Amino acid sequence: MHDMSKLAALVKELEDQLIGCMRCGMCQAFCPVFAETGREVDVARGKLALIEGLVQEMFKDPHGVNRHLSHCLLCGSCASNCPSGVKALDIFIKARVILAGYMGLRPVKRLIFRGMLSHPAFFDRLVKSAAGVQEFFVTPADEFLGTSCARFSFPFADRHLKTLAPVSFRASIGPYDTKRSSGLKVLFYVGCVIDKIYPNVGRAVLSALEHNGVGVFVPGEQGCCGIPALSSGDLRTFGKLVRYNLDRFRTADFDYLVTACATCTSTIKKLWPMFAGDMSEHERSEVNRLAEKTLDISEFLVDKSGVGTAVTSRVGEQGLISYHDPCHLKKSLGISAQPRRLLSANSRYIFKEMNEADRCCGCGGSFSLSYYDVSASIARRKRDAILESGCSTVATSCPACMLHITDMLSQASKPVQVKHAVEIYAESLE
DSSP: OOOHHHHHHHHHHHHHHHTTOOOOOGGGGTOHHHHHHOOGGGSHHHHHHHHHTHHHHHHHOHHHHHHHHHSOOOOOHHHHTOTTOOOHHHHHHHHHHHHHHHHOOOHHHHIIIIIIITOHHHHHHHHHHHHHHGGGTEEEEETTTTEEEESSSTTTTTOOBOOOOSSOHHHHHOSEEOOOSSSOEEEEEOOHHHHHTOHHHHHHHHHHHHHTTOEEEEOSOOOOOSHHHHHTTOHHHHHHHHHHHHHHHTTSOOSEEEESOHHHHHIIIIIHHHTOTTSOHHHHHHHHHHHHHEEEHHHIIIIISOOOOOOOSOTTTTEEEEEOOOHHHHHHHOOOHHHHHHHHTOTTEEEOOOTTTTSOOSOTTHHHHHOHHHHHHHHHHHHHHHHHHTOSEEEESOHHHHHHHHHHHHHTTOOOEEEEHHHHHHHTTO
16 A cells, blocks of 8 residues: 555646646547447546546445446547547546555556566566467467467456467567767667567668668667556556666667657656656656657657658558557647658658547457457457458557457457558658
């Protein structure tokens, strides 16, 4: 449990932030979970009303409050469309921290977060071992999309999965530190999903940066950005991972930190500073400086490296391509034009905007594990928008979105390639 005085301070912060909610109900029109369930408690207005009495309800029915708060994607759709500017996403995360501090973590989450995720070297070895034996637990599902199904019913019986890469991205490149010729150098924060499932995205990042003369440093040891733990209220593991990464980053000389994961970008830029209150003044200063330097890969390539439109005679030979806006990139950081600019740099594709391009795909990290039925229903709406666009390839900027969209396309046996925007740009350099 956390120090109760710290929890009380968080409660006071929540009370101050809740004042702005006018109960107008505008969030109902944008919440993907409410669209599926129609329950008031699933929309921001209902959750905010619940949080207003958090201290009293926490003692009466903490598990009930936690259940309602966890039924949320943390996509930020409500906050980005709130006419009163209520930062609902920040409020929900703080409320989860308060509840986890009061109730403690469930044993399974304690094992995952504090027993594995908070020990990055051990976690890497564990995943490496799992990659070596995964063939005994999965069977191929869709050859085109490269998905598999679980051989056993628990815990992924209904899903079409992308399996772990035989060799992780960081293991495949070894120590990595290249010189700059453009005057810019970046630290590439890989993130867990790219490292362990989509190493091809990591290679595309390196190709894109080096083509533009950017020096690249990839720390050999990186930890999770901490968002899985924080979204479950585990502030202790979150803080440990932030400090772990700070220790690996502070020795490097770089102009920007770039990531190819929308969630990692948003976490480092917004959540690291927000929850750095327990850190020393020096650590908080480091966190804030790092947050200012952190950019999505598309933002860096377009705004800092000046990526323009490619010139090629092979116009449209790959067919139509569409783009899905990750919530953490567009709604949290306001980045949407830059990924599309990367796509336009590869004229082998013809871009076609899909309907509701910025509507959540339904993944929500651990939400899809706990509430897969709702998560999949939301994702099918995204899948249908992709298919209606007529595209042969759909791009995005978030590896978690890639996993979820691939799952839905594979289950429907629809041969639409799912790629990261930086992969499409890297293809234009070949």
